[in-house]
Amino acid sequence: MRDRLLRHRRELLGFATVGLLAYAVDLALFLWLRGPAGLGPLTAKALSFVAGCAVAYAGNAYGTYRGTRVRGARPYAMFFAVNLAGAAVQLLCLTVSHYGLGFTSRRADTVSGAVIGMALATGVRFWGTRTLVFRNTGRVGSWTG
DSSP states (O other): HHHHHHTHHHHHHHHHHHHHHHHHHHHHHHHHHHTOOOHHHHHHHHEEEEEEHHHHHHHHHIIITTOOOOSHHHHHHHHHHHEHHHEEEEEHHHHHIISSSSOOOOOHHHIIIIIHHHHHHHHHHHIIIIIIOOOOOTTOOTTTT
C-alpha cells in the first residue's frame, strides 16, 4: 500500500491542492452570498457548491489529470455526481452524529461534518474522480484495488 501511495504522490498532491482551492472558493462564495448578497442559506450553499465543483473540475482536468482525455458531457455529469456523493457522505456523518448519537454541540457538528465527514468524502471524491471521470484507458485497473 505504501509503495502505491508513493507512486501516486503527484496525483494525490494535485488532487488535494485542487480540492483545497475548490473548498476555499465554495466557502468564500457561501460567506459572501449569505452576508452582503443577502441570500438564504440553502440557495447560497447550492450556488457555492456548484462554483466549487466547477473550480475542482477545471483544476483536475487541466492540472491533476491533464494527461487523460475526456470529451463530451459525460465527464461533467459524472464529476458532479461524484461530488454530490461526497456531499451526501458529509451530511450522513453529521446526521448520524447529531441525531443518531446525540452529539449536538457546535464542536461535535464541526468534527463530524467538517472533519470526519470531509475526510471520508475526500476518499469518495478521489476514487470517483480517478475511476469514473478521468479514466485513462492505458491504466490497468484502479490503484485502490
